Amino acid sequence: MSEAQAEITESTLQSRDGTDQYLTFMLAGEEYGLEILKVQEIKGWSSVTPMPNMPEFILGVINLRGTVVPIIDLRKRFSMESIPYSQTTVVIVVKVVDEAGEVRTMGIVVDGVSEVHNVARDDLKPAPEFGGTLGTDSIKGLVTQDERMLIILDIDHLMNNGVLDQLEQAED
Amino acid sequence: MSIDLSEFHDVFFEECFEGLEVMESGLLTLDQGTDIEEINAIFRAAHSIKGGGASFGFSDISEFTHVMETLLDEMRDGRRSVTRPAVDLLLESVDCLRDMVNAARDKSDSDQPRIDGVKQRLDEMLATPADTDTPAPVAEEESDVPADTGTDQQYAGWNISFKPHANILKSGNDPVRIFRELALLGELSSTADISALPDLSEFEPEDCYISWQLELRGNISREQVVEVFDWSEGECELDITPLDESAIVAIAEPPDIQAAAPATPPAAEADNDGAAAPSATGADTATSQDTPPSARRKDAGGSKESGSIRVAIDKVDGLINMVGELVITQSMLSQVGEQLEGVDSKTIEGLLDGLAQLERNTRELQEGVLQIRMLPISFSFSRFPRLVRDLSNKMGKQIQLKISGENTEVDKTVLEKIGDPLVHLVRNSLDHGLETPDRRQAAGKPETGTLHLNARHEGGDIVIEVIDDGAGINRDIVLSKAIEKGLVAEGEELTDQRIYNLIFEPGFSTAEQVSDVSGRGVGMDVVRRNIRDLGGNVSVESQPGKGSTVTIRLPLTLAILDGQLARVGSETYIIPLVSIVESLQIRAENVNHITGQAEYYRLRDEYIPIIRLNRIFGMDTGIADLEEGLLVVVESDGRQVGLFVDKLMGQQQVVIKSLETNFRQLQGVSGATILGDGTVALILDVHGLYQCYNAHCSSLADSEMAVA
Numbered sequence: 001m002s003e004a005q006a007e008i009t010e011s012t013l014q015s016r017d018g019t020d021q022y023l024t025f026m027l028a029g030e031e032y033g034l035e036i037l038k039v040q041e042i043k044g045w046s047s048v049t050p051m052p053n054m055p056e057f058i059l060g061v062i063n064l065r066g067t068v069v070p071i072i073d074l075r076k077r078f079s080m081e082s083i084p085y086s087q088t089t090v091v092i093v094v095k096v097v098d099e100a101g102e103v104r105t106m107g108i109v110v111d112g113v114s115e116v117h118n119v120a121r122d123d124l125k126p127a128p129e130f131g132g133t134l135g136t137d138s139i140k141g142l143v144t145q146d147e148r149m150l151i152i153l154d155i156d157h158l159m160n161n162g163v164l165d166q167l168e169q170a171e172d
Numbered sequence: 173m174s175i176d177l178s179e180f181h182d183v184f185f186e187e188c189f190e191g192l193e194v195m196e197s198g199l200l201t202l203d204q205g206t207d208i209e210e211i212n213a214i215f216r217a218a219h220s221i222k223g224g225g226a227s228f229g230f231s232d233i234s235e236f237t238h239v240m241e242t243l244l245d246e247m248r249d250g251r252r253s254v255t256r257p258a259v260d261l262l263l264e265s266v267d268c269l270r271d272m273v274n275a276a277r278d279k280s281d282s283d284q285p286r287i288d289g290v291k292q293r294l295d296e297m298l299a300t301p302a303d304t305d306t307p308a309p310v311a312e313e314e315s316d317v318p319a320d321t322g323t324d325q326q327y328a329g330w331n332i333s334f335k336p337h338a339n340i341l342k343s344g345n346d347p348v349r350i351f352r353e354l355a356l357l358g359e360l361s362s363t364a365d366i367s368a369l370p371d372l373s374e375f376e377p378e379d380c381y382i383s384w385q386l387e388l389r390g391n392i393s394r395e396q397v398v399e400v401f402d403w404s405e406g407e408c409e410l411d412i413t414p415l416d417e418s419a420i421v422a423i424a425e426p427p428d429i430q431a432a433a434p435a436t437p438p439a440a441e442a443d444n445d446g447a448a449a450p451s452a453t454g455a456d457t458a459t460s461q462d463t464p465p466s467a468r469r470k471d472a473g474g475s476k477e478s479g480s481i482r483v484a485i486d487k488v489d490g491l492i493n494m495v496g497e498l499v500i501t502q503s504m505l506s507q508v509g510e511q512l513e514g515v516d517s518k519t520i521e522g523l524l525d526g527l528a529q530l531e532r533n534t535r536e537l538q539e540g541v542l543q544i545r546m547l548p549i550s551f552s553f554s555r556f557p558r559l560v561r562d563l564s565n566k567m568g569k570q571i572q573l574k575i576s577g578e579n580t581e582v583d584k585t586v587l588e589k590i591g592d593p594l595v596h597l598v599r600n601s602l603d604h605g606l607e608t609p610d611r612r613q614a615a616g617k618p619e620t621g622t623l624h625l626n627a628r629h630e631g632g633d634i635v636i637e638v639i640d641d642g643a644g645i646n647r648d649i650v651l652s653k654a655i656e657k658g659l660v661a662e663g664e665e666l667t668d669q670r671i672y673n674l675i676f677e678p679g680f681s682t683a684e685q686v687s688d689v690s691g692r693g694v695g696m697d698v699v700r701r702n703i704r705d706l707g708g709n710v711s712v713e714s715q716p717g718k719g720s721t722v723t724i725r726l727p728l729t730l731a732i733l734d735g736q737l738a739r740v741g742s743e744t745y746i747i748p749l750v751s752i753v754e755s756l757q758i759r760a761e762n763v764n765h766i767t768g769q770a771e772y773y774r775l776r777d778e779y780i781p782i783i784r785l786n787r788i789f790g791m792d793t794g795i796a797d798l799e800e801g802l803l804v805v806v807e808s809d810g811r812q813v814g815l816f817v818d819k820l821m822g823q824q825q826v827v828i829k830s831l832e833t834n835f836r837q838l839q840g841v842s843g844a845t846i847l848g849d850g851t852v853a854l855i856l857d858v859h860g861l862y863q864c865y866n867a868h869c870s871s872l873a874d875s876e877m878a879v880a
Contacts, residue, residue, distance in 0.1 A: 049852040050743065051831075051838055052789030061835070061844060061852045066497040068844045068852055070835040104834045164836065 019118045024150060025092060025110040028080045032110075033117060033143075033152045038094045040105060042113055045089040055166060062107065064093065071107040072163055088112045096159040106159055117150065119143050124152065138162050181277075184224045186482070188233075188273045191217035193554060196266050199259050200557040206247075206254045214262075215244045221269070223402065233272050236287065239294045240265050246298075261297060263558070265290050329358060329389035329415035330397055336408040338379040345404045347384070353400045358390025387415060485584065488544050492731060495534070495541045496827040496846075502527070502534045503848035542729060545585075549627045549636070550578035552591050556598055560623060563602050570609050570620040571602065577627035582634045583729035589706055590636070590726065593699040597638045597722050598623065600695065605642030605720055615717060617641070629728070633708075636724040645672050645714040672712045672720075673810075676700040704859065706730065707748070733828055735845070735855065737821035738804065740785045741793025745817070746826055746845060746855045753805040753812060755820060758798045770869055773803060773814050780805065783865045784816045785856075788840065794818055808858040815861070824848075828855065840864040 022033035023042075048060035048071050057076035061068045071091060075082055091107040098104065124141035138158040143150045198214040201207065218241045225234030240262060246252040268283075268290045275282035332354075336347060354360050363385045370381065388397065394412060401410055509527045512520055553575050564571040582590075606621035613619055624639040647668060654660040654674045678697040703710045708726035727733070727750075735746035762774040763782070771782040782803065786794030795801045795818045803814040826845035831838060842857035 047851070049844075049854065050791075051854065052791070052840065053838075061831070063846045063850055063852050066493050066500070066829075066846065068829045068831060068834065068846075106834060167836065 019120045022117050022119055022152060024114045024117055026112045026114055027074055027110055031114060031148060031150050033150050034155045036116060038155050040093045040095050043091050043093060045085045045091060067105060069105050069107050071109060073109045094155055097156050098160045117145055181228060184228050185273055185277045187224060188221050191221045192266055192270050196558055197554060199263050200561060202254050202259050211244065211248045215248050218244055230276050236269060236291060239291055243294060243298055258297065261293055265294060327391055327414060331413045331415050332386040332388060333411040334386060334408060335383035336380045340380050340404060340407045341378055343407055345407060350400055354388055357392045357396055358388050361387045492541050495538045499534050499538055500846050500850060502530050504850060506531060507848060542731060545583050546581040547584050547587055548579045549582050552587050552594060553578050553625055556625060559598060568608060569606055571606055572620050572622050574622055574624040580627040580629055580634060585730050586706055586726055593702045596695050596699050601638055601640040605640040607643050633725050634728055638722040641719040644716045644718055644720050647671055650674055672714050675712065731828055732825055735826045736823050738817040739819045739821055740817050741791050744853045746853050747804060749823060751806045751858045753807050755802055755804045758803050760799050763798055780812045780814050782814045782816055783861060788864050788868050806858045808862050813862055
């Protein structure tokens with residue numbers, strides 16, 4: 001796809017009727033969404049190469065067509081009960097941008113991918129303040145979809161502040 | 173018509189830097205004697221910077237270069253001899269110009285007062301009458317010509333013989349456009365010579381077969397005419413002669429006509445046979461200020477430059493990545509092929525043959541692609557003539573720089589990173605190694621010291637040597653300094669080799685005086701660290717009174733590494749082959765414990781720490797009994813340590829992938845690679861592992877203290 005085309009697609013995805021598209025996935029019975037433009041690909045679970053002295057939620061690295069990509073287990077990151085990795089376990093490969101504008105390719109392990117939702121920006125409700133392992137900053141908002149609550153993640157924030165920064169702190 | 177030129181700016185800047193480098197190295201060779209070819213090369217470089225600057229709207233650059241060009245032009249024509257002050261000034265101008273280009277690129281401000289200063293000095297130099305070496309009358313007339321042209325002189329017009337080369341149209345030069353522009357200057361009439369037209373069967377539609385005789389009438393200066401042909405320089409034979417010489421109304425300078433008249437015939441002849449006879453070059457410069465000679469020379473230079481293309485490094489890296497993938501896929505297929513048992517044996521044979529061939533091809537392809545990133549080390553060496561010249565002037569030393577092996581090729585990344593350490597080493601040699609002329613004389617050595625930069629391939633490495641014939645390193649001073657700094661215990665027996673290499677320890681400087689050249693004591697350890705970061709090492713040898721040799725050994729590329737595969741638990745790690753000293757089976761009686769924690773292995777007469785990889789990596793798998801595993805003795809920082817692994821597997825070349833691209837650096841791990849089966853394996857960093865081990869030991873000790 002040429003750049004121009006990509007741009008067109010991007011803008012249509014962004015601004016169609018003031019809605020954004022989100023890929024939703026399941027995690028311990030809860031449904032989460034992340035901006036579809038952040039998603040590079042979805043792939044099945046494959047074994048990882050562990051890295052030494054890493055927190056439990058960093059599973060290791062995989063080979064994604066010649067690129068070494070770290071894999072993060074979101075259940076473990078959110079201190080949820082782990083389940084064995086199975087055939088339905090999928091890895092969502094996302095493109096994460098940090099404050100310096102550097103793009104990193106990272107994979108997140110989720111229970112399963114559900115669907116793509118259109119969410120009107122106006123429907124997005126701010127998340128209530130709460131404690132726990134996931135700061136409110138990593139949540140863009142909540143939205144009700146077909147009577148269910150969808151948690152929209154700010155994946156950039158989650159990966160940079162919730163994962164990479166954790167490592168720096170662990171080291172100090 | 174307006175075209176957005178900004179997208180070409182980057183190319184222009186790059187060309188500027190290349191041109192500046194040509195100018196700088198050219199000027200430096202002028203020190204050794206005047207070489208007309210060299211001056212021409214410098215002039216050409218200046219000319220293209222000027223032209224580019226004007227086209228892209230950097231008028232400050234083109235104006236500045238113009239002044240330089242005028243000075244160079246006088247030198248080129250032999251009207252001004254090449255003197256040291258002139259070369260110095262031109263070198264300084266090159267620096268200024270580089271600043272200006274940098275400023276233009278970064279859209280920042282350049283050092284205007286300095287530029288104005290240099291420009292003023294250039295103007296002053298131009299204003300002083302050209303020198304007395306060359307025949308005075310000719311010189312004076314000529315230096316007046318460019319300045320006075322068009323103001324005091326009247327021209328009747330010009331006869332222009334324009335013979336484009338066959339390929340002129342391909343470069344976007346359209347004679348019609350040129351004629352149209354000429355017609356704007358005055359009254360133009362043209363005669364086309366179509367005698368060179370071939371038969372229709374041989375006719376190449378994109379070639380130009382026609383030449384023209386043009387007559388341009390009007391009071392037009394030569395410069396104006398030449399300017400029109402500016403872009404076609406090098407793609408045509410051009411001869412511009414005054415129209416009907418008797419008609420020139422020379423108001424001020426009758427001698428000029430005399431100079432011009434005899435010049436015409438030889439110039440025309442020279443054009444016919446395509447090469448300018450020396451006499452013709454000299455003569456026709458009297459009339460045609462610059463176009464004919466530079467046009468012809470450029471022609472000759474053009475064929476020499478056609479050996480390379482400019483490609484963005486991203487594209488090359490992308491290609492390297494893809495080929496790396498291909499290698500992995502190929503080895504995956506090979507593995508599958510080998511496992512295919514029981515199928516028709518003939519089919520398998522054919523498959524295996526095909527796979528073997530694929531392997532050869534992919535290897536060759538990979539080597540070829542990696543070769544693209546290789547550049548001659550001369551890119552890095554080229555800055556030294558200038559540096560040595562400036563520093564030796566400053567320090568009152570006479571130093572001759574000798575460079576050899578500059579065509580040795582090395583990876584671009586290595587090349588970029590080796591520059592600073594090399595500069596440091598060279599400065600160090602100049603400052604501490606080489607002596608002043610009187611000291612050298614007193615020592616019975618020639619007054620001029622020699623600094624020799626040499627590069628060569630050795631095995632899979634590149635070896636760079638910085639050799640000087642100076643005073644050498646004073647062993648005793650180094651030793652006493654080391655004792656003073658606590659690097660060495662008093663009374664410790666050290667080999668000379670070991671003592672000399674102490675200069676690479678942090679905080680070490682033996683210079684009696686701190687100078688701004690070197691000697692702040694922050695140098696050599698940084699050099700060593702930088703070189704280590706590149707996976708290389710540095711050592712020094714010295715002979716008192718005879719000089720020192722610093723030897724840098726670097727891997728040719730940072731993209732590939734020879735690795736030993738080792739298994740720990742269920743994981744495979746890669747140990748760089750260069751750091752491995754030996755591998756051995758552990759005998760329990762040689763294992764000693766210190767404070768019950770740290771384990772040491774007695775290897776001959778040394779005790780080396782045992783690093784259990786599974787422990788420092790926090791793994792609960794892997795062999796625990798030392799006798800069941802293997803000890804890989806590796807060297808780091810001149811000390812040996814033993815890495816305890818379960819077993820060793822094969823050795824292979826691995827493509828290094830950075831972990832930082834998508835994640836971050838890990839201690840004890842220098843990167844990752846992808847193995848034949850497509851899985852990722854981590855590459856161990858021996859130096860980092862040792863630090864990791866130290867931290868691990870001290871944290872263990874701490875926790876025990878806490879328990880106690």
